[in-house]
Amino acid sequence: MRASTLLQNIRVVLVNTSHPGNIGGVARAMKNMGLSRLVLVEPRQFPSEEAVARASGATDILDSAQVVSCLEEALAGCSLAFGTSARERRIPWPLIDPRECGVAAVQKADEGAEVALVFGREHAGLTNEELQRCHFHVHIPSDPAFSSLNLAAAVQVLTYEVRMAALAGENAPVAPRQDAIEEGDQPVTADEMESFYGHLEKSLVEIGFLDPASPRHLMTRLRRLYGRSEVTRLEMNILRGILTETLKAARGEHHKRGKTDV
Amino acid sequence: MRASTLLQNIRVVLVNTSHPGNIGGVARAMKNMGLSRLVLVEPRQFPSEEAVARASGATDILDSAQVVSCLEEALAGCSLAFGTSARERRIPWPLIDPRECGVAAVQKADEGAEVALVFGREHAGLTNEELQRCHFHVHIPSDPAFSSLNLAAAVQVLTYEVRMAALAGENAPVAPRQDAIEEGDQPVTADEMESFYGHLEKSLVEIGFLDPASPRHLMTRLRRLYGRSEVTRLEMNILRGILTETLKAARGEHHKRGKTDV
Incomplete structure (x- = not known):
């Protein structure tokens, strides 16, 4: 399934948000991530x-947002729910990180099932009862000394991981497309490199930087760099x-000014 | 190196932020991610x-924030800089995703080098000139139809990936030994690179390869290479x-033969 299609099966649920x-x-954040x-x-x-x-322009998502009175209603039709949890709870529960959440959510959504990412109150998170309605708990690995993310930031992290998983499944290149590479961006061949090193060495001798009688590791180091x-x-x-202009200059021919043709 | 220690080598740079x-x-977001x-x-x-x-309590980070007047100053001492880029640019540059950025940043910081994550203006991003001061461009794979993330959300995604990479490295059994790196193998800093580009440009003008009246993309392409x-x-x-010997040669001083001292 295409990323843009399967992402429609994943809803974001916010519980008792205080700050509009x-x-x-x-x-x-949701619209950025599709x-x-x-x-x-x-x-x-x-x-x-x-x-x-x-x-900032994602008003279509606000306009179509559904307001409900309890989590149960928000999860209607969902086969899989992930609850975000900042703290370790007394009752042990399957605890995963955002990356695992992204992969699992996309796998399920790709089967055509409905998935929910559930986020709690700004200060108090989700209650134990609410967390127990979720199949997995997701913990964003924040610094224990300052662990509470802004709500939109937490949604950003989870939806980012969902999108990364969806694109990976699509084999969509996160990196630039091959055909977007300019012709001049093709790497040169090994023999072209050898020819360049010959030209470079000759130039370095001519300007007096490389002493052929005592070359030390100079060319080795330049080969390593390039x-x-x-x-x-x-x-x-x-x-x-x-190199061509350097040789001309070293031979006192540099008044014939070269052209910058790139 | 422990995650909490190496994360201190990674700075966040914000350019011309409009909204406090x-x-x-x-x-x-930074403090959440350590x-x-x-x-x-x-x-x-x-x-x-x-x-x-x-x-929301991360005031220590605001109190110790450094205010500078240009990007060059912000990158002082950095060996590696990542610039966030929303758009494809005419001149191609190494483009990576946030996950690759996290891994590369942590690897470098773990060697004791300084790393910068650079974020542009809310509406206009980074200029081409600013992007050219960065070694890599990072693109957050947002929906092309609604691609511009909130600034704090973009920082959240990159610092989250940095933290994930740091925690993964902390759990990894084998890390490269610090003493395996030769002294001369330390990467140079961003300001040393700037100083080099200045020297290079001057030399190219002097040998007649670079016409200051019509520089084209020459320095840009050389910046990209090096x-x-x-x-x-x-x-x-x-x-x-x-470069020093090239300048001497161009000025007809090349009979004083330089020594190969490496």
């Missing part, structure tokens, strides 16, 4: 201008141009 | 009560030596 600005921030279904369990204030301001750089064709043209 | 609330949100060093390049308003409010090579201190000594 956070609801807006959540809407923006999610669209927001469910609000008894928000203190909604709709709200502050939410619209913080949504060798690991994966020099492209365009860059090689520049390097060779520099 | 975002600076507070960034401070909170980072502490914040550098602000010409913020519109700082210090600010709004920043303190949004920091920027991704993570030039070591020993290699930098060689490159600077070559």
Whole structure:
């Protein structure tokens, strides 16, 4: 299933949110990551201008947000729910990190099932009863000395992991597309590199930097530097141009000014 | 190195932030993820009560934040800089995703080197010139139809990946030994690279390869080549030596033969 399609099966549920600005921030984070279904369990204030301001254009998600009165209703139709948990609880529960959550959520959504990511109150999180309605608890590995993330930031982390998992499943390149690479970006071949090293060595001798009688490790070190750089064709043209002009200059021919043709 | 220690080598740099609330949100995200060093390049308003409010207790990070006047200053001492980029640029640059960024940043910080995560303006991002000061560009794989993340949310994603990488490294059984690295193998800092680019540009003008009236993309392409090579201190000594001899040769002083001292 395409990422954009399966992400529609994953809803974000916010329980008893106090600050409407956070609801807006959540809407923006969701839309950035390609999610669209927001469910609000008894928000203190909604709709709200502050939410619209913080949504920065993700108003369609606010407009279509569903407001419900309890978590049970918010989870209607869901086969899998993840509850975010900052603290370790007395009752042990399957505890996973956001990356594992992203993979598991996408796997389920890809089967056509409905999935929920559930976030608690700004200060108090989810109650034990609410957490027990979730199949997994997700812990964002924050610094124990300062562990409580902003609500929108927590949603950002989980939806980011969901998107990464969806794109990986699609085999979508997170990296640039191959055909977007300019022609001059092709790396040069090994023999072109050898030819360059010959030109470089000759130039260094001519300007008096390399003494052929006592070369030390100079060329070895330069080979190591340029060798690991994966020099492209365009860059090689520049390097060779520099050497040509250096040789001319060393021979006192540098009044014939070269052209910068790149 | 322990996660809490190596994370101190990773700074967050915000360029020309408009909204002080975002600076507070960034401070909170950083502290949640165990980072502490914040550098602000010409913020519109700082210090600010709004920043303190949004920091939700991460005021120590705001109090110790460094305010500087340009990106160059913010990158002082850094061996590796990552610039966040929303768009594809005309000139291609090594583009990685946040996960790759986290791994690379932690690897470098674990060697004791300084690393920077650089974030641009709320609406305009980083300029091409600023992006060219970074070794890698990081793209958060957002929905192309709604791609611009809130600043604090972008910082949250990258610092989350940095923390995940640091924690993974802490649990890894085998880490490279620090004493295996030669002294000359330490990477040079961003300011040493800038100084080198200045020397290089001057030399290219002098030998007639670079026409200051029509520089085209020459320096940009050379920055890209050397920027991704993570030039070591020993290699930098060689490159600077070559430039010094090239200038002498161009000025007809090359009969005083230089020595190969490496």
